[in-house]
Each structure stands twice: as C-alpha cells, then as structure tokens.
Amino acid sequence: MPPAEVLRYTAFSTDPDGGNPAGVVLDASGLDDAAMQAIAAEVDYAETAFVTGVGPDGAVAIKYFSPIAEVPFCGHATVATAVALAERGRTDAAGGIRFATPVGPIRLSTGRDADGVHAAFTSVEPSVAELADADLAAILGLLGLDEADLDPALPPRLSNAGNPHPVLAVADPERFDGFDFDPDAVRALMDDRGWPATITVLHRLGADRFAARNLFPVGRITEDPATGSAAAAVGGYLRALGAVRPPARILIEQGAHVGRPGLLVVDVPATGGIVVSGHAVPIDA
CATH class of the missing domain: 3.10.310.10 (Diaminopimelate Epimerase; Chain A, domain 1)
Structure with missing residues (x-):
C-alpha cells in the first residue's frame, strides 16, 4: 500500500x-x-x-x-x-x-x-462544572499567578464541549501576557488529571472579544496557536456563567504569544452545541 x-x-x-x-x-x-x-x-x-x-x-x-x-x-x-x-x-x-x-x-x-x-x-452539548480547588491551585502555581490575578466576573471552571478544558480568566493584561510556565510540569499535571487537550487562560478585551492562551505541551509545542475545542468550551463556559446573553457571537484572538496569530468566531445559542468557525489555508510543505 x-x-x-x-x-x-x-x-x-x-x-x-x-x-x-x-x-x-x-x-x-x-x-x-x-x-x-x-x-x-x-x-x-x-x-x-x-x-x-x-x-x-x-x-x-x-x-x-x-x-x-x-x-x-x-x-x-x-x-x-x-x-x-x-x-x-x-x-x-x-x-x-x-x-x-x-x-x-x-x-x-x-x-x-x-x-x-x-x-x-x-460542538456536542457543553457541560460546565466547578474546577476543584486543588486543580486551580496547581495551575496557578505553575503559571506564577494567584487568585488575586483572576477576573472576579469570570470564575474558574472545567468546561467540556468535546474535551475537558480548565478555563481561567486573568484580569490584568500584563499578567496575562507575562505569565510563563515549565512545559514538562504542565504536561505532568495534565496527564495526572486526565486533561487530553489544553488549559485555557482568557483575558477579556471587551464585551464580545477575548484573548486566549492555551497551554498544550506536546512535542515541540508549548502553547497551542488556535484551539477550536477550547473555543467551544469557552462558549459553553460563558453561557453557563451568564456572561453572555444568547444568541451571542464572541471573537477569540489567539496565537500572538507564539507568533501565529489567529481568530476564532464563536456563536453561542441559547441551548445546544456551540458553533466555532474560521478559515483554513494550505501550508507549503
């Protein structure tokens, strides 16, 4: 063959x-x-x-x-x-x-x-649950952040629209842009918790616009440039919190921190799966 x-x-x-x-x-x-x-x-x-x-x-x-x-x-x-x-x-x-x-x-x-x-x-129907205190503490410790850095209007959750994603929102843009992490330590935490995809860290830019960093240490990658499953999870997360009024459209900017900026369009209906859309183009091998 x-x-x-x-x-x-x-x-x-x-x-x-x-x-x-x-x-x-x-x-x-x-x-x-x-x-x-x-x-x-x-x-x-x-x-x-x-x-x-x-x-x-x-x-x-x-x-x-x-x-x-x-x-x-x-x-x-x-x-x-x-x-x-x-x-x-x-x-x-x-x-x-x-x-x-x-x-x-x-x-x-x-x-x-x-x-x-x-x-x-x-996406499949999202589910959103509390993020265990121990899991939150572990993530914050690995990122050099503490609970005072989080956006009080967007509390941490575990959101699943196909993959489970811990979702945290950082209030201050400098803290959001500046955090760093040990990829091996993050991978060990994700493997221990059974999180197969990314840890999602958000920063709210406006009523309907967010910046996202998605931690995904695998191979040579440390941060994922654009994460569709996480975008769907974010849509479910925002709906569950009442942070958007469906039907709503939000835009997620991701990838600038790793030199590959992209844009994810997320439509949040009142019920059911979250719609994530974007373009795709071939890469020369």
Missing part, C-alpha cells in the same frame, strides 16, 4: 504563517491506530486528523492524534479537514459535512468568501 498522503493546513487564519497547523489525511482507511500515531508524530503538529472512512449514512469517520496520543476531539483539525474536503468537492449540495468523531456526531457547514474557504462546526 502506498504511503498515506498528508496534507498540511493552518486553521483560523487566512495566512499560512498564522493560525494553528494541522495535518490532514483524507484517506486513512488502510491505517491502524499505531500507523496514525506514527504519522502524527512525524508531522509534529499539535494534531493530525485522519479520515478513516465514510459510513452508509454519508457521515465521515474521523480520528485525531497529537504527536504523543489520540485526542478525542480537535477543533482546528476539524476545520482544516472540512476545508480540505470542500476544496475537493466532497460536501453536500449546501456545503455541509457530517463527521462521526470519537465524541459523537459533529455537523459542519462550509462556504467561500473573499478570504477563501471557511468552515464552522457545531
């Missing part, structure tokens, strides 16, 4: 040098998990998405691997894969796609505008 073709896209940007890179394998039907894991490690992006088949109902089966492990869901690789499929005419007449993911069915829409092809996914 010939080697799998790996496409490279960046999501949540129209600039190949911005957003979050993802590997995309549109035909992984002949690959087992070990082969997919090996490809993801070689690609060495935060995640690589693998289309493993198409069901009789037309749903596209997809799996996600970071360089070190399978990930239940990955928003930026979902957007990248949807754009790659749309560019190849593999959508329905309305530009829709249905993904069958490890966390459940995900609906997508695609379209084209002056900036290129864009995609939007609707």
Whole structure:
C-alpha cells in the first residue's frame, strides 16, 4: 500500500504563517491506530486528523492524534479537514459535512468568501462544572499567578464541549501576557488529571472579544496557536456563567504569544452545541 498522503493546513487564519497547523489525511482507511500515531508524530503538529472512512449514512469517520496520543476531539483539525474536503468537492449540495468523531456526531457547514474557504462546526452539548480547588491551585502555581490575578466576573471552571478544558480568566493584561510556565510540569499535571487537550487562560478585551492562551505541551509545542475545542468550551463556559446573553457571537484572538496569530468566531445559542468557525489555508510543505 502506498504511503498515506498528508496534507498540511493552518486553521483560523487566512495566512499560512498564522493560525494553528494541522495535518490532514483524507484517506486513512488502510491505517491502524499505531500507523496514525506514527504519522502524527512525524508531522509534529499539535494534531493530525485522519479520515478513516465514510459510513452508509454519508457521515465521515474521523480520528485525531497529537504527536504523543489520540485526542478525542480537535477543533482546528476539524476545520482544516472540512476545508480540505470542500476544496475537493466532497460536501453536500449546501456545503455541509457530517463527521462521526470519537465524541459523537459533529455537523459542519462550509462556504467561500473573499478570504477563501471557511468552515464552522457545531460542538456536542457543553457541560460546565466547578474546577476543584486543588486543580486551580496547581495551575496557578505553575503559571506564577494567584487568585488575586483572576477576573472576579469570570470564575474558574472545567468546561467540556468535546474535551475537558480548565478555563481561567486573568484580569490584568500584563499578567496575562507575562505569565510563563515549565512545559514538562504542565504536561505532568495534565496527564495526572486526565486533561487530553489544553488549559485555557482568557483575558477579556471587551464585551464580545477575548484573548486566549492555551497551554498544550506536546512535542515541540508549548502553547497551542488556535484551539477550536477550547473555543467551544469557552462558549459553553460563558453561557453557563451568564456572561453572555444568547444568541451571542464572541471573537477569540489567539496565537500572538507564539507568533501565529489567529481568530476564532464563536456563536453561542441559547441551548445546544456551540458553533466555532474560521478559515483554513494550505501550508507549503
């Protein structure tokens, strides 16, 4: 069997040098998990998405691997894969796609505008819970922050819209921009707690605009440039807190701290899944 073709896209940007890179394998039907894991490690992006088949109902089966492990869901690789499929005419007449993911069915829409092809996914129903005091203390300690640095209007929570994400909001922009961390210590904490994706740190820029830093030490990566699953979790978090009035649209700026700025558009309905959208463009290998 010939080697799998790996496409490279960046999501949540129209600039190949911005957003979050993802590997995309549109035909992984002949690959087992070990082969997919090996490809993801070689690609060495935060995640690589693998289309493993198409069901009789037309749903596209997809799996996600970071360089070190399978990930239940990955928003930026979902957007990248949807754009790659749309560019190849593999959508329905309305530009829709249905993904069958490890966390459940995900609906997508695609379209084209002056900036290129864009995609939007609707997450699974979010759940939001208290963040344990010990977990909060551990995160703050690793970031060199304390509870006085947090935004009192946006208390810490554990929000899940496909992956569990601890969500913290830092009030002061200098503290938000300036915190640092030991990637190995953060990875050890995430592994111990069973958090497969990112720790999300927010700073509110305005009523409907946030900056985000997403800690994700894996391979050569320490911070994720643009995190679709975390954006969905943030939408669920804000709705649960009553910090937005649905239906609401918020914008999340992410990636500037690692030199790959991107923009995630998050639509928060009154009920149901959160809609996350953005562009994706190919990266020259």
